Structures are given as structure tokens and as C-alpha cells.
Amino acid sequence: MRSIPAAFIAVLLVVPLFLAALMTVSVSTWVLDRGFYASLIDDERLFEIPAGIGKSEWEEVARDTGIPLLRDPALLREVVTASYMRSQALSVLNEAFDFIDGRSQTFDPSIDLVPLKKAIAAKGGARAALAARTPDRIRLSEMPETRYVPPRWWGRSGFSALGALVLADVILLALACGSWVAAAFVGGATARERMLWLGGSLLPPSLLVFLCGLGSLVPLVGGWILAGIQSAGLEAFGYSPGFSTAVFEAARHAAGRIATGFLATGGVTAGIGTGLLVWAMTFGNQASAQPTKEGSA
Numbered sequence: 001m002r003s004i005p006a007a008f009i010a011v012l013l014v015v016p017l018f019l020a021a022l023m024t025v026s027v028s029t030w031v032l033d034r035g036f037y038a039s040l041i042d043d044e045r046l047f048e049i050p051a052g053i054g055k056s057e058w059e060e061v062a063r064d065t066g067i068p069l070l071r072d073p074a075l076l077r078e079v080v081t082a083s084y085m086r087s088q089a090l091s092v093l094n095e096a097f098d099f100i101d102g103r104s105q106t107f108d109p110s111i112d113l114v115p116l117k118k119a120i121a122a123k124g125g126a127r128a129a130l131a132a133r134t135p136d137r138i139r140l141s142e143m144p145e146t147r148y149v150p151p152r153w154w155g156r157s158g159f160s161a162l163g164a165l166v167l168a169d170v171i172l173l174a175l176a177c178g179s180w181v182a183a184a185f186v187g188g189a190t191a192r193e194r195m196l197w198l199g200g201s202l203l204p205p206s207l208l209v210f211l212c213g214l215g216s217l218v219p220l221v222g223g224w225i226l227a228g229i230q231s232a233g234l235e236a237f238g239y240s241p242g243f244s245t246a247v248f249e250a251a252r253h254a255a256g257r258i259a260t261g262f263l264a265t266g267g268v269t270a271g272i273g274t275g276l277l278v279w280a281m282t283f284g285n286q287a288s289a290q291p292t293k294e295g296s297a
Contacts, residue, residue, distance in 0.1 A: 006187025010201040013179035018205040021172035022265050026209060028169060029261035032162045034097045038090060040254055045246035047085035049077065051238030064145040069116060069134055075127065079119040088112065099151075102160035108150035110139040192283035199276030206273055210266030216259035225251050 030036045041047075055073050062070035070076060092109040099107035113134055120131040140148045183201055188194035219225050229248050235241070 003187050006183045009179055009183040014183050014201045015205050017172060017176035017179055019208060021176045022205055022209045022269060024169050024172055026261040026265040028165050030257050032165060036257060037093055040250045041089050043246040044082040044086050045242045047082040048240060048243045066144045068130060079116050084115055100161045106150045106152040108139045108141050110137050112137050192280050195276050195280035199273045202273035203270060206266050206270035209262055210270055213259045213262030213266060216255055220252055220255045
């Protein structure tokens with residue numbers, strides 16, 4: 001009869017809590033890693049300006065942002081380089097993580113226009129005068145058509161999203177371990193039985209997390225990501241083949257990093273569960289060998 005309440009504890013508490021805890025631990029290895037996202041946009045080919053963008057699109061961007069410099073597509077193709085676009089993307093990324101990490105009280109991403117102004121001013125003429133009237137930096141909240149209200153932390157002291165995620169990991173693991181041990185002591189009367197309960201209830205959530213890691217790699221190994229990018233017809237919008245290759249490499253890197261978190265977490269805990277089961281079996285072998293030794297004596 002001891003096994004019935006122990007099974008309820010395992011099914012209703014141990015497995016769900018461990019599954020939530022292990023999922024959270026797996027995700028926390030990359031979801032708030034600034035370097036992970038920076039590595040995804042490391043390739044300048046991702047910031048290629050497609051040939052399909054014409055004057056009307058640039059004029060719309062100039063109207064929305066309030067930057068008159070953007071009205072000249074021919075000029076922009078000369079001064080707005082992939083290197084400049086990547087540097088601005090990294091700047092916005094760093095501003096976002098400064099806000100997430102608690103280093104900044106508000107998130108109002110900005111664009112540095114100084115490199116563009118210098119490149120345009122060097123050409124002289126009316127363009128140089130227009131560049132001189134352009135601000136050095138413009139924030140998203142200052143753009144006429146965005147209607148963006150920067151989020152702000154109010155009354156916050158030392159809070160960070162990463163700290164909150166780590167705290168959630170600790171709480172979930174503490175609850176899971178408490179119910180895990182409780183189920184083992186309720187269901188088992190001997191050390192061997194308790195080891196069996198510990199190992200048996202840890203394996204299901206561990207294997208589910210491990211399978212999530214394998215599932216993250218399936219689209220990559222099966223070629224689905226590459227097939228999806230190729231079927232998107234990016235060349236029809238004016239993108240070069242190099243852009244498609246860069247998108248695939250970024251997706252491959254992301255899938256590999258995400259899968260590693262799940263595989264490592266699930267693999268380690270599955271190993272612990274298997275070790276507990278093997279240890280329980282040794283208890284059984286020792287118990288069966290003991291009467292034999294006594295009989296021979």
C-alpha cells in the first residue's frame with residue numbers, strides 16, 4: 001500500500017516539478033546570454049540591403065524616422081554598409097541587455113548617425129549641408145511615426161532578469177527535490193526501495209528534456225531549415241545567395257546551442273537516475289549474497 005501514495009506524489013509533483021526545473025535550467029543556459037545573440041548576428045552578410053528596396057520604400061522609412069538623409073537610395077547604398085548596419089544592431093542588442101540586466105532604468109534604443117553624416121559630408125555640396133542638419137543620434141521614441149513609449153523599471157533596486165531566472169531555477173529544483181525525496185521515503189521501506197523510487201521517478205523528466213534536445217536538432221539534421229530557407233525565394237526580393245547562406249549558418253548555430261542546453265541537462269540528470277537504479281541493484285545483489293555466505297559458514 002505504500003506504493004500508491006508514493007506514485008501519486010511522483011506523478012503529480014515529482015515529474016512535473018523536475019520537468020519544469022530541468023526545462024528552466026536548459027533554457028537559462030542561452031536565453032539571457034548576450035554573447036549568444038551577438039554571435040547570431042556576427043556575419044555581415046545578414047545585413048545586406050536587398051536590391052528590391054526602391055525609392056518609395058526609402059522615402060517611407062525617411063518619413064517614419066524623421067531622417068531626411070534616407071530619401072536618396074543611391075547615396076544610401078554607398079554609405080550604409082553592412083558593417084555599419086551590424087554595428088548598430090549590436091548597439092541595440094547591448095542596450096536591450098543593459099536594460100534586462102538592470103544596468104539601465106529604461107530601454108529606448110538609438111541609432112548612431114555620425115558615421116553616415118561623415119561619409120555624406122565628405123561628398124560636399126547640398127548633401128553635406130543636409131548632413132550637417134541631421135542629429136548625431138536618434139532614439140526610437142523620437143521617431144515621428146513610431147509612437148514608442150520606452151519601458152521603465154520603477155523603484156527597482158538590483159533586479160535583473162537573469163537573477164530572477166536563476167532564482168526560479170533554485171526554487172523549482174528545491175521543490176522538486178523535496179517532493180522527490182518524500183516520494184522515495186513514502187514508497188520505500190528499505191534503502192534499496194528508496195533508491196529505486198529515486199532513480200525511477202527522475203528518469204522520465206530527464207529523458208523528456210533529453211528528447212527535447214534531440215528534437216531541436218532534427219530540423220537541422222533532416223535539412224528542413226535549409227529547405228525552408230531555399231524555398232522562401234529570398235533571391236526574388238533582391239537578396240544574394242550569400243544572405244541565404246548566412247541565415248542558414250545563424251539558424252544552425254542557434255539550433256546547436258539550444259539543443260546543447262537540453263541535451264546536457266537531460267543527459268546529466270538521466271545519468272544520475274540510472275546511477276541510482278544501478279546502485280539499488282547492487283543492494284539487491286548484496287542481500288542475496290549474504291545468506292549464501294552464512295550457509296557456507
